[in-house]
Amino acid sequence: MTTAEPARAIEGRLIVSCQAPPGDPMRETTTLVRLARAAHAGGAAAVRANEPEVVAAIAREVPLPVIGLWKDGDTGVYITPTVRHALAIARAGAAVVAADATDRPRPDGSSFADLAGAVHDAGALVMADVSTLTEGITAAGQGADFVSTTLSGYVPGTPRQAGPDLDLVESLSAAVSVPVVAEGRIGTPEEAVEALARGAHSVVVGTAITAPTALTARFVTALTAHR
Structure with missing residues (x-):
């Protein structure tokens, strides 16, 4: 597959991350497929999804490109950490496989x-x-077809901030020839538009769209603090 077709499909558009953390009521394959269908109905250009079973189900049932990954663990390199994980996601039907590309060691030594x-x-x-x-x-x-700002703020030594790292989006967009995808803590349409203005090829939004547990907790926290 060449980069051109998927890159054109998502250029200037929204990618919706249809994921749920362990223990969350939404973490069920048919539920995540419905989220992906809803994203498609709302006009999303692609879906980002976790684990082979979910990737396969969405790829089979939703007419959008799937950016697939496999989170294994919760520390160090855990987003598609090995070649084995990456190949499983590709074989599940992902058009694009997302993987940690930080400078930390990978579990399989690759x-x-x-x-x-x-x-x-x-x-x-x-x-x-x-x-x-x-x-x-x-x-x-090293062969990436896309570069995403997903891990800024989640790796020691990177800036901790409430909103997206748009400075990184801008600097990457000026420095690399491959499409740059803005991802991480994008909470409003205005932030998504700003990411494009700063050079992003496309924008991934997750929690602000597909995480009712986290969104409910935000409101509860605010109301509790007000009491």
């Missing part, structure tokens, strides 16, 4: 370049989830 090469051989594209400018430049040189 490099990001190893993972990207294996995914390309399997017929899918690769999205590098990074936390810094240097990581994004390196990933683009």
